[in-house]
Structure formats: structure tokens, C-alpha cells
Amino acid sequence: MAKTIANYFEELRGTRVWRSVFRSGTGSSTLHRSLAIQQNVFLHLFSTKVRTRMLSFSATWYLGTLTFGTFLILVATGIPLMFYYHPSVPQAYADTKDLQFVVSSGLFLRNLHRWSAHAMVFLVFAHLFKVFYRGAYRPPREFNWVIGVVLLLITLFLSYTGYLLPWDQLAFWAITVGSNIASAAPVIGNKVHFLMLGGNVVNANALLRFYVLHCMILPLIAILFIAVHFWRIRKDGGLYVHQSEPKTVAASAAAAKGAQ
Amino acid sequence: MSDPKDFVAGMDSNARKSPRRVVFVTRRTSAQVKVTDEDQVQTYPELLFRAVVAIEVLAMALVSMALLFNAPLEGIADPSHTPNPAKAPWYFLGLQEMLHYFPPVVAGVLVPGLVVMALIVIPYFNINIEAEGLFVKDRKRRVAIFYAAAIALCVFLLAFDVLVALVPTLIVAAFMLLAIQSSSQSPSAFRRYLAAKPLSFWIMTWFLFELVVLTAVGTFFRGPGWSWVLPWRS
Numbered sequence: 001m002a003k004t005i006a007n008y009f010e011e012l013r014g015t016r017v018w019r020s021v022f023r024s025g026t027g028s029s030t031l032h033r034s035l036a037i038q039q040n041v042f043l044h045l046f047s048t049k050v051r052t053r054m055l056s057f058s059a060t061w062y063l064g065t066l067t068f069g070t071f072l073i074l075v076a077t078g079i080p081l082m083f084y085y086h087p088s089v090p091q092a093y094a095d096t097k098d099l100q101f102v103v104s105s106g107l108f109l110r111n112l113h114r115w116s117a118h119a120m121v122f123l124v125f126a127h128l129f130k131v132f133y134r135g136a137y138r139p140p141r142e143f144n145w146v147i148g149v150v151l152l153l154i155t156l157f158l159s160y161t162g163y164l165l166p167w168d169q170l171a172f173w174a175i176t177v178g179s180n181i182a183s184a185a186p187v188i189g190n191k192v193h194f195l196m197l198g199g200n201v202v203n204a205n206a207l208l209r210f211y212v213l214h215c216m217i218l219p220l221i222a223i224l225f226i227a228v229h230f231w232r233i234r235k236d237g238g239l240y241v242h243q244s245e246p247k248t249v250a251a252s253a254a255a256a257k258g259a260q
Numbered sequence: 261m262s263d264p265k266d267f268v269a270g271m272d273s274n275a276r277k278s279p280r281r282v283v284f285v286t287r288r289t290s291a292q293v294k295v296t297d298e299d300q301v302q303t304y305p306e307l308l309f310r311a312v313v314a315i316e317v318l319a320m321a322l323v324s325m326a327l328l329f330n331a332p333l334e335g336i337a338d339p340s341h342t343p344n345p346a347k348a349p350w351y352f353l354g355l356q357e358m359l360h361y362f363p364p365v366v367a368g369v370l371v372p373g374l375v376v377m378a379l380i381v382i383p384y385f386n387i388n389i390e391a392e393g394l395f396v397k398d399r400k401r402r403v404a405i406f407y408a409a410a411i412a413l414c415v416f417l418l419a420f421d422v423l424v425a426l427v428p429t430l431i432v433a434a435f436m437l438l439a440i441q442s443s444s445q446s447p448s449a450f451r452r453y454l455a456a457k458p459l460s461f462w463i464m465t466w467f468l469f470e471l472v473v474l475t476a477v478g479t480f481f482r483g484p485g486w487s488w489v490l491p492w493r494s
Contacts, residue, residue, distance in 0.1 A: 132460075
């Protein structure tokens with residue numbers, strides 16, 4: 001009998017090297033499959049089992065997963081883009097032009113990074129509304145909703161700080177318009193504006209600050225909050241399903257029935 | 261001496277699906293099912309496989325888009341030459357559209373600040389948890405409050421000449437009027453659906469409408485001097 005890919009994969013999983021890396025070992029029993037999640041530092045954020053109902057497309061539209069997908073694509077394209085980019089004036093613009101015309105696949109990398117960024121902002125909003133309309137913010141998931149709102153803000157800041165980096169007219173004036181809004185805040189407005197830009201107008205200091213925020217600080221904060229966001233799904237009892245929900249819903253439903 | 265029938269032992273027969281559970285129910289407590297067991301599957305491979313496929317489909321879509329459409333790149337930044345109109349990134353254009361009507365401290369600070377605060381506190385108010393139809397209980401008073409709030413909001417938007425925000429308000433208000441006329445006994449499924457919707461649903465839907473309309477107007481229908489343009493004419 002010819003060996004299938006699955007056979008080869010099983011064999012690979014049985015090798016000494018593989019087993020030294022992954023703690024769960026071979027086998028497809030429920031135990032091993034649970035261990036594959038539990039014994040992995042990244043996957044252990046998730047529960048070992050999920051309700052079958054939550055796998056259906058209609059339950060979540062996979063919006064959270066897709067948002068995370070855009071984040072992965074953005075990291076994967078953002079790092080090579082960093083290799084070709086200097087956050088200085090006017091070199092930043094020249095580098096972006098080079099990405100467009102000189103660097104192999106530079107145009108593709110930049111396109112993919114930009115469209116994925118737009119997709120991420122859109123998907124985060126879509127995820128927020130889907131979660132709201134399902135009522136999945138209800139206790140005990142209140143705090144995960146709050147983390148989600150924080151992640152929305154982080155996503156907006158990530159996208160906004162990235163917007164300046166090409167240092168073209170579009171970037172410069174978008175950031176000028178956006179940052180002027182901050183200076184409208186009473187009392188602290190001008191201070192926040194100055195702190196954000198490193199000056200009173202968008203200039204080389206602003207570019208450097210936005211670069212550091214965009215490539216370093218905000219992604220790290222995002223990863224931290226994403227990890228907590230995922231972990232809280234498990235801790236709060238898996239993805240929200242209506243039936244297993246707290247007494248408040250059941251009680252109010254019963255009360256409504258009684259009143260009729 | 262213990263009574264041999266002091267407890268009952270039960271077992272879930274499907275060991276592959278759920279770990280074996282032994283249940284002891286003593287006589288002095290009553291056994292009742294609070295939560296029925298739901299069908300569950302292993303995260304690995306069932307969920308992870310689906311997640312990977314979903315992300316791959318997304319990646320294919322984005323890669324195709326990246327191959328077909330180029331990201332915009334204009335001339336080098338020039339502080340002495342202001343484009344008209346100067347637009348913020350698209351997700352802030354709803355705010356920029358509001359800046360056209362309201363002073364910056366309102367449109368730029370107060371409104372987004374309140375929106376973020378409102379989003380954060382949603383799960384901490386019981387009114388958002390109970391999820392009962394808005395006009396089911398205490399109907400007369402709630403209908404009166406609805407009329408007062410809707411008229412006040414419309415007058416406010418008219419006073420500032422914010423027709424763009426008025427349209428979604430009127431649409432949502434029209435659906436709420438339909439909800440008032442409907443009940444759980446209504447013949448049409450859509451009206452039963454409307455009648456069951458709680459206050460938080462209406463506020464969020466209104467917010468969603470405003471967000472989409474304001475952002476779309478700011479993105480596609482605003483030209484030089486923030487005047488109306490048609491996107492297909494430029």
C-alpha cells in the first residue's frame with residue numbers, strides 16, 4: 001500500500017527531533033489532541049475543546065480570526081518593508097519610491113501591507129458590531145469586550161501612525177488634519193499635539209516618533225492585548241452561546257413569560 | 261451505616277466526545293440539569309484547521325488585491341502646498357465630516373471621547389444585559405420618551421444643518437415607530453423581530469448607520485472646500 005502524506009506526517013511526528021520540540025507526542029487520540037493545545041505555549045491560550053456550534057460560519061463569520069490574519073500579514077510584510085526604509089526627511093520618500101520602482105517585489109509588499117491595514121481596520125469594526133449584535137459582551141465576558149475596545153483603538157493608532165511613513169502629500173496632510181483635531185482638546189490639547197509630533201507641525205521629529213510607535217511600541221502593545229483577548233475567551237467559558245448563558249437572560253425570559 | 265441507595269451513579273456513554281464523568285447525587289440534594297451538555301469538538305484539529313483555511317482565503321483575497329491595485333503615492337510632502345481638500349485617513353472621515361458642522365472641541369474631542377466611553381461601559385449596564393424589547397414593558401412612558409428624544413435629536417441636527425446625520429436618524433426612527441406598532445403577536449416575522457429589540461440594539465444600530473453614512477460621505481462625496489461632489493464625476 002502506497003504511503004499517503006498523512007503517513008509521512010505521522011512518521012515525522014514520531015521522530016526524536018519532533019518529539020523533543022513538541023511535548024504532546026504522536027497519536028490522534030482525544031488525549032493527544034488535547035495535549036497538542038495544552039502543551040504549546042501559544043496554543044494553550046485556547047481551550048482544548050470548542051462547542052461544535054461555534055465552528056459554523058454564521059456564528060462568528062470568523063471575523064476575529066480574520067482580523068488576527070490581517071495582523072499576521074501586516075507583521076510579515078512590515079518587517080521586510082523596514083529593511084528598505086529610513087525614517088528621515090526626505091529619505092523616507094525616496095525609499096518609498098525605491099520600493100515602488102527598484103526593490104524586487106517592493107511594490108507588491110507595500111500594496112499588500114497597505115490593503116491589509118485597511119482590511120484590518122474594517123474587520124475590527126465588523127468584529128465589534130458582530131459581537132455586539134450576538135450579545136457576546138454579556139457577563140462574564142465584560143472585560144474581554146473592554147479589551148476589544150482597547151484593541152480597536154490600538155488598531156486605529158497603528159494604521160494612523162503608518163499613514164505618515166511614505167512621507168508623500170497624502171500622508172503629510174492626512175496627519176496634519178488628524179493631529180490638529182487633538183489640539184482642539186481643552187487645556188491639554190496643545191501639549192498632546194506637541195508630544196505626539198515632537199514639534200508644533202508635522203516634521204522630521206513627527207516622522208521618527210510615528211515610525212517608532214508604528215514599528216515597535218504599538219505592535220508590542222497589540223500582541224500583549226491580543227494574547228489577553230484570546231486567553232480570556234477560554235477563561236470566560238469559550239465563545240458566547242446563548243443557551244449556556246447566565247441566569248439574567250433566562251430569568252428575564254421567564255419573567256416575561258410569567259407576565260404574559 | 262450507609263444506605264446502599266444513598267447515591268445514584270451515572271455515566272456518559274460516549275467517551276470519545278466527552279471525558280467520562282461519574283455523577284454522585286445524594287438523597288438530600290435534588291438533581292437537576294442546569295446546563296445541557298453541548299456537542300463539543302477538539303480545538304486541534306477542528307478549529308485550528310478552519311482558522312488556517314479562513315486566514316488563507318483572506319490572504320489570497322488580499323494578495324490578489326495587492327497584485328491588481330497599487331497603493332497610492334503622491335508627490336513628496338510639501339508643507340507650503342496644501343491640497344484641497346486635505347483628507348484624513350478614511351476611518352477618520354466621519355469625524356472630519358462632523359468637523360464641517362461642529363466646532364473641533366465637539367466633533368474632534370467630545371464625540372469620539374463619548375463614543376469610546378459608551379462602547380466601554382456597554383457590558384456594565386443591566387439594561388444592555390437583559391435584552392428585552394424596548395416597548396414591551398412600561399409602554400406609554402417609553403413611547404413618550406422615544407418621541408421626545410427623537411424629536412429633540414432631529415431639531416438639534418436641523419439647527420446645525422447636519423442633514424447628512426439627519427437621514428440615518430430618521431431611518432432608524434422610522435423603524436422604531438414600526439417597532440412600536442408591532443408586538444410578539446404580529447403576523448410578520450420582521451415586525452416580531454423589531455418588537456423584540458432592546459434599547460441597546462437601537463442605539464448601536466443608529467451609531468452604525470451614522471458611522472457608515474458619515475464615513476461614506478466624507479470619503480466619496482466631498483471635494484474642494486469640503487463641497488459636495490459626485491465620485492463618478494471627478
